[in-house]
Amino acid sequence: MGEPDPATTVVICAYTERRWDDVVAALVAVRAQTAPAGEIILVVDHNPAFEQRAAAEFDDVLVVANSGRRGLSGARNTAIELAKGEVIVFLDDDAVPEPDWLEELLAGYRDPRVLGVGGSARPVWPDGHRSPLLPARGSGTGELDWVVGCTYTGQPEAEAPVRNLMGCNMSFRREVFELAGLFTEDLGRVGRTPLGCEETELCIRLHHASPDSLVLFRPSSVVRHRVTPDRLTWRYLRHRGWGEGVSKALVSRSVGADAALATERDYLRRVIPAAMLRELFRLPRTPGLFALFLVVGATAAGYVRGKLSRKRLRIRSSRPKLVHGPVHVAAVDVHNMPARLRVPPRSVGHYRAAQLLVRDGRRTLDVVLLPVRDGVVRLDLIGTGIPATPAKSGFERPLISVVVPTAHRKGQALASVRAALAAGYPKLDVIVVDNFPPGPDGDDWLREEVEKLGAHYLVEPRKGVSVARNTGAAASTGDFVAFLDENISVEPGWFDAVAEEFVADPEVGCVTAMVLPASLETDAEVLFERLKGYSHTVRRQRLDRETVGEDPLYPLSMARYGPGSCTTWRRSTFEGLRGFDPLLGAGTPAMAGEDLDLFVRLARAGGTVVYTPHAVARHTHRAGWLELREQMRGYGVGLSAMLLLSVLRRPIGVFSILARLPRGLARLRSRSPELPLSDRAARSRLRQLRRDERYGMLSGPLALARAWKRHRVDARSGPR
Template sequence: MNPADPATTVVICAYTERRWDDVVAALASVRAQTVPAGEVILVIDHNPGLEERAAAEFGDVLVVPNAGRRGLSGARNTAIELAKGEVIVFLDDDAVPEQDWLEQLLAGYRDPRVLAVGGAARPVWPDGRRAPLLPARGAGTGELDWVVGCTYTGQPVTETPVRNLMGCNMSFRREAFQLAGLFTEDLGRVGRTPLGCEETELCIRLRQASPGSVILFRPSSVVRHRVTPDRLTWGYLRRRGWGEGLSKALVSRSVGADAALATERDYLRRVIPAAVLRELSRLLRGQRTGLAGLLAVFVVVGATALGYARGKLSGRRLQIRVSTPKLVHGPIHVATVDIHNMPARLQVPARTVGHYRAAQVLVRDGARTLDVVLLPVRRGVVRLDLIGIGTPAPAPAPEFERPLVSVVIPTANRKAQAVTSVRAALAAGYPHLEILVVDNFPPGPNGDDWLREEVEKLGARYLVETRKGVSVARNTGARESSGELIAFIDENISVEPGWFDAVAEEFAADHEVGCVTAMVLPASLETDAEVLFERLKGYSHTVRRQRLDRETVREDPLYPLSMARYGPGSCTTWRRETFESLGGFDPLLGAGTPAVAGEDLDLFVRLARARGTVVYTPHAVARHTHRADWLELREQMRGYGVGLAAMLLLSVLRRPIGVFSVVRRIPRGMARLASRTPELPLSDRAARSRLRQLRRDERYGMLSGPLALGRAWKRHRFDARSGSR
């Protein structure tokens, strides 16, 4: 396994118990891969009996029901919303991959431009021999093998970019669904109805959303696709061709005829005439297979053309879904469970039965984070058995020397929250802590008497910084501290027990690490504003530990816009020598300045340019109090836009040659920004209006970023001349 390979989720969708043996074989082959999958999700398409049987049989697999419309697309979308992997891989329930299948797929992602990788599908015929009904040059692929879901003549035989992938053997980066949306549920197989093209339509949308991206076909990644006898009949050929034509007509309405039919036109001009001439030659030589082959070509092509014509006349259009969870509005219960004493079901508080629609559950194994899952709440109960995680033996706590950690907590308008944050830090159980609370909005030069008393009563230090700005306050706290490590924790964040141990462990294990970021989860998801913020800007981006350096991040096509991958700057720990070598936070950026935000991204950019290293650890968990008020959320979104634009401009001013890198990546960055909009029912006009307003606020903030940076610079110059502290 290559350490650079991304974490994967393998998805298999099933709908009938008639394929039980196929599902068992598919799962067994996934377990036997040379590169193990991070998780496996089996989605059952509206078949409670099959779901119950699968959940009882496959203890190491997450078995879930299709939460969408009946059909393959709805099942796949359900898995996408649950998957935790950076790459989501789709395997048909009647396909068995080769042992290096997953390894070959993941090798394609070493090029950062690649957003999707697919492989070949070789047929497994009912009697072990190719069916005479489907023409072929010899024992290899045939021109009509797509009818039975397999690689066909005309597809590439070497690794090459393609328009779309085959549904039985394909994979996508998670980013692809953020850019293009999910599979449209108006397409795709429903039961035994032979419709399709949902993967074609999605791949075309992806290329339109991200023109510089690559969809890669790797024939070295192979699955064996079982062909049942019922697919080798004249009736099935007619139905399959008709369904393909109907689907292509819908796709052409959605993405345009040129994009939808480019590959098909080449297939009809080049591949089909060659097949007709070959089968006609066989017929003239007296071979009976020639007649069957000719008839099959005419039946399939003719039925496809008729289906396309019928679809074009229907006037029907596709509904495209975006790629975020459905449970956006309404409160979400927040919970933490440990697998060593986890019940099968979690009862929400009695007073709120019927109040919550979903639960966000942090799954821990003692001091280690295993997963964060979003589960439905039905009748006041959360089924924790849906999580599908076994019970491994607890890992022994590593032994290392625990250095002094200085905790800097800046505060302005939420001083009671700052006291709560101090208490949480003290309760985290770390033996060597120094806590400094920096009052950045004191009522007078001597500070706030109440806050001073509360802080000193807890054994922490109280500092006053009259110059406005969270960056100045953090720098003041760092300058007055004495620890080898400096943890910056915002006033609205409370760390959980074990937080400092998990962070200090990373520094002790790797002396090249200059900064450690943590997983930050919401403290509450009770209001629409809190839930929307978590969907749009939530900090819990992955449960996988990541080691990020300049070269890793520069591979991202959005660098330096991708620095948010490092984690939230509101809950970070720095090695003192690294922080001081960078000069600390820039006082022109951050809350309390006209630029409002962007100070954490700016420091990460400077660290990357200095070839520094950041480790993100999901095992250090903190809770963030989101803004519960709608108007406050709007102001926060505007501030994010102001800070992002100001940070980018300041980065270019420091290093003018970087302007070319920023400008080149802005279109794709804006596409990603626009795509991260939660899904809402079409009838919920008020909710859609709120989302559009939030996006407008963020964009308008970006427009005012340069002017805000200019005002921040003037204020900083004034403070420097006046010598204020």
């Protein structure tokens, strides 16, 4: 059996203790997969007794209550918001997968265009024999098997793209819920009410949001779906058909009749008439013919009733809700974590939420956002079933040079140096580069303070963080160079986690880290964290040539790398790329873009970047609204300037950029937080920040020209 796949979360939703044995059987089968899941989540739909029993019985499963509306869709949405996997798999509570079920599902994602993969469901009849109520050719699948949640005649018999997947056996990339939103809670089963079509509606929305994407049906991924006797009655057939018709009418109103009924029209024209002819001339007679008329008629009646309804579907975004007001920032260790965490009081107002870094010693397990109620955070809501990757011990620690450029926030730069020296790494060479000196000899106060700490002080009067970083790297002596911005403070163990990656793999050219906010006290800090937060994943990632097949935006997807303000480079790799481009970055007219530019050049040279969540640093966000607006404008200026510079260096690259542009814009939109409809001020601020970023992108080409002009002036004065 292989190692657990860290990219996979399996979700099971349950609502009644009558299915306890089914849930146990499903969990046993999931644990025994040939490609084990990295995480299992069991969502209990408004049944506290079931939830308590499951939490006590299943130690390796994250058991949570449905935080949404009652029903299957709300339960699934709860799991999506908690899931850590890049692929989220949904399994019904009364379905038992085959041993290679998950392996077959994941095999469908080898094509980067595939955003969803589903499998087949084979019925497990109450008495072991197929019910005569459901027509079929021999003992195979039947035309009405969808009524009992199983694969039916008319579906592909081999791997093929489809419009939608079956809810009992389906999976999606996390990106789907960013592009298309969550399951519609106005649809989906509620208890025994047999409504449906929530997965159909989601898949259609996905096709609209990403027309080039594929949803794949793989019959080789099999689950055994238990059919209970109450589903094999005339009453249930009529009730199920009616519910399907009502649901289809609501879906057609939401996404259009053509998309909602395309598959159904083919099913009614081709599959149903053939089944009726077969059953009409079948001897001896069976109830199958009447069942066909009953289900089709009830579905049509339900559709008419649904079309007459004025109900509209409400699409819920997958994006996290913006928490206004202060957010408490803290870290907890699973070895001494209490059940409740008391949040310190504030002089003005109170904390509404807490962002918690969950660690196992110096290894990162998770980053969670939990509500604060009456000054207390419930830590027992944190699932700790995912083990931390053990740290390597006994390796020879290399010398790491640390370059801290500083301009206007020299006090923060000193705090950054102190944090680096306190991180517990024995071999550091720290260099502070003053990029805004008051005179040719530098800042005497800063020099004295830096030298008191045992670090080196350099002066670089040419403006720009790229020039300052390059100057510090040229003066450094280590085989590895860490670049820390003045508003970055690393935590203990940071350098050990970084050095571990370089020592373990000589092909790694750069290591990036997890960067969390140092403070979330103001609305500007909270909004920046929601828009551009750096803590994008708690999973280690290796980015190289193979990433092109996994992420269509790579190498232009900055979010995959981690922040460039907290990176460590192998000296030979950094010098081979000739360092940061002096035309880009803070302190230049381009304002930003130097980090992504260097990452892209590394990717095109065939290099490798590793992101490790175990190296944790804290970033001091802009606390003021005007500062945040200027920062967002700078991001836009830097991005377009960087893309233009990349095309000027390599004109053929314009085709690669254009090919990635639609999905890049969709991902950019998906990062916008969902705001309450009544919060007009928050919506206005969000729109303003997006306008600032877009206007900044328009200014990028002119800013690049100004940066080039200034660079030529600096070049005439000679190198320093």
